[in-house]
Amino acid sequence: MVKKLVLALLCFATYAVSAQNASVSPYSLFGVGELRSIRTVENQSMGGLGMYTDSIHIHLNNPASLGKLALTSYSAAISHREIRLETFEDQQNSSVSTLEYIAVALPIRFQQMGVSFGIKPYSAMGYSLINETINDDGAEVTTQYNGEGGLNQVFFSTGFRVRRNLHIGASVNYFFGNLEKSRFQVVEDVLFGTVDQRRSNVSGFDFNYGLTYTPSFGKHTLFTSVRVNTQANLTSDNEQQIGTLLPESGQNIEIFDVNLDELNLRHTFIKIPTTTTLGLGYGEDKRWFVGAEYSFQKYSEFINTFLKENNTEYEDASSYALGGYWVPDYTSIDSFFNRVTYRAGVRLDKTGLIVNEKSIEDFGITFGMGIPIGADFSNLNVGFEVGRRGTTMNQLVRESYFKFSLGLAFNARWFMKRQIN
Template sequence: MIKKILIAFFCVAAHGLFAQNGTISPYSYFGIGDQRDNGAVDTQMMGGLSMYGDSIHINLGNPAAYSKLRLTAYTAGLSHKEYRLKTFTEEQNTSVTNLDYLSIGFPIARNAGFGFGIMPYSSVGYTLNSIAQNSSGAEVTNFYEGSGGLNRLYASIGFEPIKNVSLGATINYNFGTLEYQRIQSVEGVQFGTLDDRESRINGYDFKYALNYTPTIKDKYTLYTSVLVNTQGNLVSKNTETLGSFSIANGNNVEVVDVNLDASNLRNTEIKIPTRTTLGLGYGEDKKWFVGAEYSFQQMSKFENAFLGLDNVTYNDASSYALGGYWVPEYRALNGYFNRVTYRAGLRYDVTGMTVNNKEINNFGITFGLGLPLGANFSNLNLGFELGRRGTTDQNLVEESYFKINLGLSLNDRWFRKVKIN
């Protein structure tokens, strides 16, 4: 019965995943939008660490961790994010709620597991206004709006060919539509101009993982991890329309399709550079764990010819994460909160994006709880993140945010031996 309920839930929730706008950040104006967190709530709340794996949770960020699965696991995640957007002169509060992932994983052999699912890859969602004066002294108003995003279907496999050494691989299929609009009006002019652009994008990338987890003194475990997310080569089919409209009533006067073939922009390639992550951790199984990760990516090689902008450049990116968990008494028979998993972490992201000659970086503090559900190893993961991105310098926007995460991880056995009397 639980499987039927879960399949129905996954189908309904997947519809919401495709329909949502996952961000309201002005920084989603750049690149392919905001690239979303690719971990489940339990790893996000440890600063986003991806090296740790166990027998009951799906690790969305590290395919080698599938080798640890001993039960079929279903997992889904939701988030709600409150923003305070601040410029040098103004301040605005807003929020967005998202479905973050839907996944299934299960063991396929001794020390081997497989999983698949869907999650957002990037999101575009912004509304911006700018007012300036032209050479004649007339006021020029530009209105910018963007929407859409890319979703990601993935399949992962992980296995342990040698004791304490796990290997894994993931194939990601990314697809979606990005839409951008710019409307300009000039004081005293009867007609305004509009520029609508759309990109339909799809393409693959791969992730490879190596985990080495030797036991120390028969009690502790050393965690080491190497992850390589290969360059994403995305194909973009583009359209653009230009037109004019009446300022008085807003009706379009004339709209024409731009001949993108003449400029070789009808079909373009977006290159997302390779990302490499190194991790090191230490802990006692089902008791405590602490770890750190470092990621780097040559964002200076990012390419998107159709949506190139003059005021943004890309430099090499890096990320730093520190986090861990603690369980007072995993097998406690009395005292529910003795079996709760307490998680916390820090993250700092050098995004590699420079806007108006200012680097755009992100800092976050994470913490959360893993709440046991019944006696079948299922749990509810609740998490929180406080963070800040951007700056008010150079007429930019500083984002302060508070994010609430809710993740459900359910476990079941698909393959039980049935005894017949």
């Protein structure tokens, strides 16, 4: 019964993640869309740190944590973002709600080996932009850009305890999804407009490796972590249509399929470079923790031949994160709030995207709470993030956003082998 329930949840999640429109950002026009935070709400609330591991939580981006797993764990989350988009001349507000992830983790050997699987979004494309210019003849040219779709990942992870305080793990991630872009252009006093529509069906694999070493010094523990998310070489099966339309009604007049085979663009590759993350932290178990991480990626080597933009370049990306948690007294009986886990963090991302000769950065301040529910250390996690991405310089858009996340981490003693018959 439990296995059927888990399978049904994953099937529902696959449909829900694939069907949702998870972005309204103009920066989702570039690359493979707006990259999503592949972390649990607990990790997101600490600035996105992934080095901290324990025996009861699922870690989506650190498979080495499975070597510590003691209980069967189920985790899922949803989020809602309020976004303000600003230019020098105008501003508008928007919002988007999404399913963040669904994951299951099972201990194979108590705090020695575990496995996990689930589904999580990787990127999202969702934008509608209008650009007005004047051509050489003095006529006004209006171009509308639209995009939708995104990439998702189904993953399977395993982790082991190599020796006391030393754990390793690996994940295999399968990418799937569609990216769709369209461009409509109308010239003043010209009867017909033009349309260019492109679609890519993307699939492929990458791997994520993790290593943690957590020696203890009395009541305190040093947390060290190295994670490597290998280069993803994805396959893109492409279609393109061009034609004419009536500007007033938007009705297509004549549409042609482009022979992409002759252009060697029917089947192309998308290259997403390797990301390496180093982490260092210190804390007291079930009391407090503080840590920092640094990630770097040679994003200047990113390639997407079919869906590229003329005003875009790529540079090496990096990310800095600082965060931690505090529990006043997890054994408290008199005060509920003493058992709550309070989290906070800050992050700065250099995205690797250069638009109109301007590097795009993303800064966020995070905080949240882990609220205990029931037995077996299950908890309801609430996370908040206030951030800003981009700039109004160089005719670009600045995004200011507030994100609310709600996650459930449910633990049980199912699937555990009986010690006494």
